[in-house]
Structure formats: C-alpha cells, structure tokens
Amino acid sequence: MADRDRKGREDAADAGGAALPASGPDHPQHSLRAPRRRQVQESLIGGVLFLGSAVSVLTTIGIVGVLIYESVAFFRAVSPFEFLTGTRWAPLFVPQSFGVLPLLTGSLLVAAGAAIVALPIGLASAIYLSEYAKPRVRNVIKPALEVLAGIRTVVYGFFALTFVTPILQGIWPETQIFNALSASLVVGVMIIPVVASLSEDSMNAVPTALREAAYALGATKLEVAIRTVLPAALSGIVASFILAISRAIGETMIVAIAAGATPNLTLNPFESVQTMTAYIVQVSMGEVSFGTVEYQTIFAVGLTLFALTLLMNIASIFVLRRFREVYE
C-alpha cells in the first residue's frame, strides 16, 4: 500500500507537475481552510479600520448630546416659549432677556441677501459652463471658481469691512459701519461656487439625447438650455440652492466682522445686526463662567443653529433623491 502511494507521487513528479500535497485530517497544513493566524490578523485589521467610522458616529452623538444636555439645563432656567418668541436678546446685560428672535432674524436676513446674490449668479454661471462654454474656457473658469471657494472666511470678512462697507456708505450715507448688507453681499459671493458647482454637475448629467430631441424640433440654444436641460436638472439645482442657504446661515466670521454685535430685530439691511453664529463667538471670547445661564446660552443658540442647518441639509438630500429625474 505504501509502495503504491509512493509510486503515485513519484509518477506525478515525473509527469512534470508538482506533486499534489496529500490532504486529510492528518495533514492540516494542506487543508483548504484558512490558517488561524491569518484569520485573526484579518479580523484585527478590520476592527482597527472600523474605529475611524466609529469616530464619525461618536462625533454626531457628541454634538447632539452636548447641545441637548446643556440646553436642557438652560431651559430649566428660561422658558422655551420666551426663548422662541421673545424679541429682545440681552443675556449679558441687566435686565436679562432671552428672546432668540433677533439673532434668528439676523441670520436669516444675511442669508436672504446672500441668496439673492448667489442663486441667480451661480445658476447663470452653471448654465454658461454647462451649455455654452468651450472646453478651453471651461478649464480656466472652473479652477477660478474653486479658488473662490477656497478663500478663507476671515479674508472675506476683511474685504467686507474695509472695502464693501465704505462703498455702500458712499452710495447710501445712512449705512452704519456694521451692517447686514455688506456681510450679505460678501457671504453671497462666497457661496456662488456652491450653487455653480452643484448645478453644473446636475446639468451635465442630462443626457445629450434630450438636447438633440429639442434641437430637432427647431429649438434655439437658449431654448434647449432653459426649457429642456434646466427643468430636467431641477432637483439638483434646487438642492444646491438649499445647501447654499444652509452654508450662509452657518457662516460665522464674515458676519462677526462686518455685520455687528448688536442683536437687532429688523429687516433693514443698512443696520447692524447680530447673527446666531456671531453671538456664539462673542460670548466665548468674553469672560463667561462655566455652568452659568450665560454659558448655557451658547448651547441653546447652538442647538437652534444646528437644528436649522440640519433640517436644510436633510431637505436638500431629500429633494435630490426624491425628485431626481430618471432619464431612461
């Protein structure tokens, strides 16, 4: 029996191929199962790599947890009703007042102004880049827009205060040194790339076959762009609008520098206002003791800000997914 085995193996070797290793329970190293050491190693590596994802989950839990925890303490001292409907925000003065509406309107006023600037200009740029521009021109303009997006907000704030505001004061002398309009305009310029980039991607994704069909019916280039491509790309465009406004609301430094530090419930863009973000910065730069109501205002206002931008971001994704045109 052993002789026959040996002969079999020798024959196989003579035939030129490598002898097949004998398999079975008495030859574990030749079984087809993975060696234990390698299995453990792979699992370990997988586990380590998972840590990063865990961090991201923890971050969200952390943000929500921290904001809610301190806000709960805040709302024990101040009634939510007063917070949400009060029209005077003066937590650091005597007598204290905790109505968040001035901050909210400040943020929304600036965001609205920014939207008026950025949405039309961004969309028009997207249409030009997607439907009209030759590749050479496109290769110059797209990087320029990315540079625009990379300018740090402090720099924009500087620009708003030292360049834009004096010009505005030249035109409308009643403009205050800190005013919402100047900040609005500059925030608007800052978010143009957000609108332009996302809208252009959406328009590019519209298949050429649709454009051809419209041309074959005798449409001009403008008509193809506005009446065929634009409606088809609408979900992406609207999503980019919402995202841009959300960015404008979350913007901090431009408004902290140029819009002012006086909470002011007004719709007049020439006046000084304070946004939610600017207030948070102001408080943390001052002397505020841990655990006081003033300290907790940071979290209450932060929670309002977070909730608002979160809603908008979710809305943006929802619009994108739900109304995305299926072209096939």
Added chain:
Amino acid sequence: MNGLAGRGQERFAPRSKLRYGKGRAARALFLLATFVGILTLVVLLVDVLTQGVPHLSWNFVNSFSSRFAERAGIKAALFGSLWVLVLTAVISFPLGVATAIWLEEYAPRSWVTKTIQMNIANLAAVPSIVYGILGLAVFVRWFEMGQSVIAGALTLTLLILPVMIIAGQEAIRSVPNSIRLASYALGATRWQTVRRQVLPMAMPGILTGTILALSRAVGETAPLIMIGAVAYVPFVPDGPFDQFTVLPIQIFTWISRPQPEFHDIAAAGIIVLLVVLLSFNLIAILLRNRFAKRS
C-alpha cells in the same frame, strides 16, 4: 425663405429673429454672471495686497502681537498655526484613511453602512462653529485639556474628518475593480490587496484630498475661538498642552480694532495666510504628480 414655404406656414409663427436675439442677449448675461465671481476675487486680492504689502517685513513675521500697530507681529500666530496643523494632520490622516478603506473595502452593504455614510455626509455640512461648541464642551471642559493646542487639534480633526473621508472614498472607488479581482484570484487576502494594490493607486487622490482638507483647517477661525485660542498670546507654544493662537484669529482681532493701522497689518497677516495656503495647494499638486509618476 420663400423656398421653404409649404404646409403649416400659416399656423406657426416661429419668430426666429426674436428667438435668436434673445439667445444672444442671454448668452451675454450668463457670461457676465460667470465673471462677477472672478472679478470680485481679483478686486479682493488687489485690495488685500495694496493694504498689506507695505507692512510686510521680517520684523512683522518675527515679533509678537502688541498694543502698538507698528510693533505688532504674527510670530505667535504663525507658530501656533503650524503646531495645530501638524497635530491635526498626524491625528486625522490615519483616521480618515482608515475610515475610507473600511467603508469602501470592508463594510457590508447593509443599512448600518448606509446610515454611517449618510451621517458622514451630514457632518460635512454642519457649520464649523458647532464643532467649536463640541470641542469646548468635550475637550476643553470634560477631558480637561484646557485651552490647549491639543484641544484645538482634536476639534479641527473632527471638523475635517468627514471631508477627508469623502475624498478618500472617491479616490479608492476610482481604482478599477479588475485590479482587485486579479489580486484576489492570486490568493491574496483582503488586507494584502488593499495594502499592496488599492492604496498605492489611490494614494495621490487621498493625499490631495487630505491636503485640501488641512488647508481648510488652517483657515478655520470660529472653532478655535470657541476653544479659547484668543489672540493676546505673547509666546510660542512649547508643548501640546500650551495655550496658543492661530493666524486667522490674529487677523480677526486686528480687524476688530477700530484703528485703521491695525486694519493694515491685518492685511499683511492675510497675505501671510494666503502664502501658507498657496504653498499647501502647491505641495498637494507636487505630491500628487510625484505619486502619479511612481505608480
């Protein structure tokens, strides 16, 4: 166009000239809009340069801030920025790459993974000041790190991690699947495939994304203000638990002063900041080219 007269002529009024005219006007309008952004950029740069260049000097870079504009410098801010930057890079790079790898190569296609993805996308859009609030409560208070460099670095890590992960995922996704299949078919384990095939090919994209994310961190102001990195810091950090300040905050406090001389040196500070940012982007491009050549 009488040659084309025929059926249907009476019922249609194509008004071609009008439509072409509208088309031309619209085209000019779109072109104009596109250039508004670029024009503003140019104006901004010119403004900054004219105000700031006269105040740039070795003295400026080498001295600390002061109550007197002529003697104020950005030494503390510059070193503070570098400290924070290096720490942030060291912490965030491994985390970001690991997460990207896990999400693209290891994660099962389940609702858990989808939720994590959505979560990351959401985090990328949260305003940076909220991260500052988080850092204040967790790192400065709860972990009792104080208003230190490490607290700032950890906060910034959390801030730029989502952006890095998304960029890393895209880079990994762009590696053709045929390479992975070939590697597996040769009997390689998943980690071997990732380490020896996927990562080297994806590295240029990952590096570019990382450097861009870091350059964003350099310019962040609000989160670090929340941490407590205020501007009157007359020393250079010696260790990760020291107090510190960074370039953007220094610029911010100078702008906030009413005297116009401080506005001028703020412009000078901006120029330094822009130089730092520009070098970052250049390094990103260089590294990407170098890695692209090697693979």
Added chain:
Amino acid sequence: MTATQTIAAPVAPVVETRDLSVFYGDVEAVKSVSIAIDANKVVAFIGPSGCGKSTLLRCFNRMNDLVPGARVEGAVSFRGTNLYAPDVDPIEVRRRIGMVFQKPNPFPKSIYENVAFGPRINGYRGDMDELVERSLRQAALWDEVSDRLNLSALSLSGGQQQRLCIARALSIEPEVLLMDEPTSALDPIATQKIEDLIYELKQDYTIVIVTHNMQQAARVSDETAFLYMGNLIESGATDQIFTNPAEERTEAYITGRFG
C-alpha cells in the same frame, strides 16, 4: 436614381442632394453622394455600421451643425432651396423636416407637454389640445394615453415612448420625417406597430428611414439606397434592389456575406 416605371408625370423630388460630402475633421464620412427623395415615398438607407447613413440623414435637417468640426460640402435642397445657403434658418428647416431618434428620448415631462413643446416654441397659434390629440392619433398612440395625458412620458413602455416621439415630431406639421433606426431598441411587437405606422404615415409625409435591418427595409420602404464606406453604391426601387441588384457589393451585403 434609377426609375423602374414612370406612369405618372415625374414630380420634382422633395429632397435631393448633389455631390454631398461630410467631413468630421479630416475624415470624410460621406463621399459625394447624390440622391433624390420623392414625395410621399418611404426611402430606406441601408448599409453596414459606419457606412455614413446616419450622417447623411442628419444633413437633411442640419443636425450636423451641432457637431463641432463637422463640415459639409455640396448641396442639399428641399423643394429647390439649398438648405446650407447662408440665409437659410436652421430653425425653419427643422420645423419642416422632423426627426425621430434611435433610442426613444421623450422629455421628462408629461405626455401632453412632450407633444406641445415643439408647437409652443414655434409659436403655434391654434388650439393646442386639438393639435396634441391629432398628433397622438397620427402616431397611433391616442387610444392608449388619452386618459392619462398628464402622466410622465417616462411611465410608458419603450414602444409607446417611441410612438410618443413620433407624435412629438409630427406636432410641428413637418413635410418630411427622418427616422434614424427607430426600432433598433424595441421588441418585435413594438417594432411591428411602428412599421404599420410608417405605412399609414406615408400618405401624408415623406419618410426617410435609416435601418441596419434589411428585412425591415424590404418590408417598409418603396425605395432603398445602399451605402458603403461613405459612398452611395446603388439606389432604386426596393423590389429591384432586393431581388436583382445591379452592383456586386449590394448583392454581397444583401445576402449577408458581410456587414
């Protein structure tokens, strides 16, 4: 163009080309083709892939204008007017000469809006509802969609979408209908419906159809032109081309020896 029988007095062709050549950059995709299309006939262009039949077709409604680097030499006339003359308006050309594409490409709008789009931009001054219904009837689609005109066009099946595209093309009341492989993306039943439709439509329209399916050409067309590598090899009555072609290459293609 070889005529087989002439009983009626010869009528001037609706569309004809004279030494038409199309260049994409340096490549000559269509080489000096002269062909005439008669009114109310169905003419099929056949030939292997890349022979230039689609390119030739797109000359008739100036769709080649949209391809950067495309150059046209020679003449294409519609009722005696050269379509490429400098004072000719492409919009007007495309209203007279409509096109249906290979893959159905309805707009992501409602069925009604798809058909109404062309007339709207061309300034239609009549009853739009009536026009939409008329176009959908002509495309043999009205009975299937009359109760859901507001639904999205994308909810229709492939064959229905293509008939919608035909209705859309017909809504601007063209005289010539160009069809670029209209059934190659459809199943056999939908294909049959459209072939029946073409037979109906030729009473009112002149139809030029590009097809890579020879049996379809034999079934549907009155006249056939065979193109190969940009050249017009032979053209004539369909019966004659398929039973007794004059050129050897035509015979080789028809019997399936290549292509």
